Amino acid sequence: MSRQFNGQIHVRIPPEVHEEIAREAFNKGSSISGICAQALVVRKALAHLDPWKMIHQIWESNKDVNLKTLEKDISEAIRETRKQSKA
Numbered sequence: 001m002s003r004q005f006n007g008q009i010h011v012r013i014p015p016e017v018h019e020e021i022a023r024e025a026f027n028k029g030s031s032i033s034g035i036c037a038q039a040l041v042v043r044k045a046l047a048h049l050d051p052w053k054m055i056h057q058i059w060e061s062n063k064d065v066n067l068k069t070l071e072k073d074i075s076e077a078i079r080e081t082r083k084q085s086k087a
Contacts, residue, residue: 018032021035021036
């Protein structure tokens with residue numbers, strides 16, 4: 001590409017998305033532009049990842065895990081977290 005870029009883009013989005021991003025920006029003390037820029041940076045960083053390959057790797061590395069024990073451990077962790085959040 002032989003064109004000059006000024007670092008600005010104009011994007012049309014539904015009003016609901018605009019409101020959601022504006023609220024997020026306000027809550028984080030950021031700007032709409034900052035939130036969008038962050039999303040684009042994350043998108044670029046994750047572009048090379050293949051989620052299906054990663055899921056397969058996770059599945060393979062955990063295939064010997066006892067599912068009943070895992071369910072019990074997760075339920076216990078959730079109960080403990082709920083107790084702590086109520087305290």
